[in-house]
Amino acid sequence: MHDQDRKLLQQMFEAAVHAAEPGAAMRPFLPARPAGRVVVVGAGKGAAQMAAALEELWAGPLEGVVVTRYGFGVATRGIRVLEAAHPVPDAAGVAASEALFAAVEGLGPDDLVIALITGGGSALLAAPVAGLGLADEVALNEVLLSSGAPIGAMNALRRILSRVKGGRLAQAAHPARVVSLIVSDVPGDDPAQVASGPTVPGAGGRAAALAAVEQFGIALPERLGSALEQGEEPPRPDDPGFARDEVHVIASGAKSLEAAGAVARAAGFTPVILSDAIEGEAREVAKVHAAIAREVVLRDRPFARPVAILSGGETTVTLRRTGGRGGRNSAFLLSLALEIEGLDGIAAMAADTDGVDGSEDNAGAFADGTSAARIRAAGVDPAAALARDDAWSAFAAVGDLYVTGPTGTNVNDFRVILIR
Incomplete structure (x- = not known):
């Protein structure tokens, strides 16, 4: 050549990379300061850089935690940066998911949660539903990655089998208002698909997940198959609990x-x-x-x-x-x-x-x-x-x-x- x-x-x-640089991209979408606390949560390969950029842009105190891939962390002042495995989840990802839940626990209606979400967050947020463990999360990840199924089909399953995905992290933060700033890595830029949407509920519940298994021949282990059949339906996009939330795709392909x-x-x-x-x-x-x-x-x-x-x-x-x-x-x-x-x-x-x-x-x-x-x-x-x-x-x-x-x-x- x-x-x-x-x-x-x-x-x-x-x-192309510069056009998606977090600081410049998020500036127009920063929310107004609330009467209460401002808590930052985040997940993805660019979550640490987004947290550092937010600290430079935000006028006021910030607290919270984000998780990124091993080796992708950067220095921040007040927001904790955790690292975990990608693409195969590990115990650090389980601990990071619990840290994010702890960060949003007990918030009130005057508090604000700023969620910084980028691609890669799905593997980093390992929080299997009750009855499943890390080994099951790893097995699900491996089955999905080897299936050739598109991201929407994969996320249909993840929304049922995870305690954090499909809007469940935002649900845990309510009644605080959640503003999600998202760097999209998915075709069509559907924010519910980025990192499996921890703060953005997606359309389609268990029926959509079962249909995806059938359509793409996803060979689930028995424990995962049973959990999918019996799992709780994820929150719906029209759930009134999300009415005050905002979602912004700040950068895209x-x-x-x-x-x-x-x-x-x-x-x-x-x-x-x-x-x-x-x-x-x-x-x-x-x-x-x-x-x-x-x-x-x-x-x-x-x-x-x-x-x-x-x-x-x-x-x-x-x-x-x-x-x-x-x-x-x-x-x-x-x-x-x-x-x-x-x-x-x-x-x-x-x-x-x-x-x-x-x-x-x-x-x-x-x-x-x-x-x-x-x-x-x-x-x-x-x-x-x-x-x-x-x-x-x-x-x-x-x-x-x-x-x-x-x-x-x-x-x-x-x-x-x-x-x-």
Whole structure:
């Protein structure tokens, strides 16, 4: 890949992340100071950065606690920052959930709760319903992540099987007013889906969860299946207890893609945003993107060159093998690399805006028409690596991983294909 292409791709990613920077994004949505206490709760990969930004913006005392992923914490003055495991829940996540409940206990109608929610909060808030334990929460997480089901279907189950999700944290805070400031990482920016909506009730109860199990063939262990059948219905969005609450999506994939597109335009490319809400199997979504890129290269349609084709959303990887390394963005890109092999003038990136693709240390990777051949020359079969869910190793072999470290925000997948 030409250095200028790699540099432009990095600049576009950085612009996308900057557009979701917590301090600037939350400033217009800060609530008025209440007569009573102000308690902050939060969860997600960017929750600590949001807490630090809120402390800089807020004029008055703050107290509370947020939980983020191990290694994603930052220094704060009064808001406690806890860390827990992601994507597999652990005991620290159980303790963090209890700390959030304790923070909102006993509040009155004159008190205010500011909830700082970003993607990743679902795994960090481990609070299984009565009769289930941490092992069951881990089992549920593993089953859902390997099922290939979309986020809405996963959250339908989580709302039944968790004491904190589906608006239950906000319910515990009432009669205090809850103002949720949300950085969306979900297709369509439904705030009830971000981090499984701890402060925002979602539509659909047990019937929706059972339908999701049937539709996507989710193989629940017996204990989880029984709990789902017998679980308490989650609060409904029209519950009058939520009438005073406010919900604001302060940053999203759409806004970040627009910011990246502006960088492409300044560099002489016409930016085209396919969608900020693309879902589906990563390798199959890549084939569609590759087909569009080939059509542009060979026939200058449906877009004329030079063009920057952007998309976002949340693809999935249905795990077929064990032992592979890499997340959905590197899987997308390896599939794309195979499809565009031999084509000139294409440079692509796929990365997660939180800085971590799956469970590895890279945000994503780079690819072009030479990637597949270079990976083979390095001793790795790219098709075999994709089949065993090991895209990380393929890109590592040729030095094309993109490592940023934690970005402090999370508006989900970022994909761009430059065609000169």
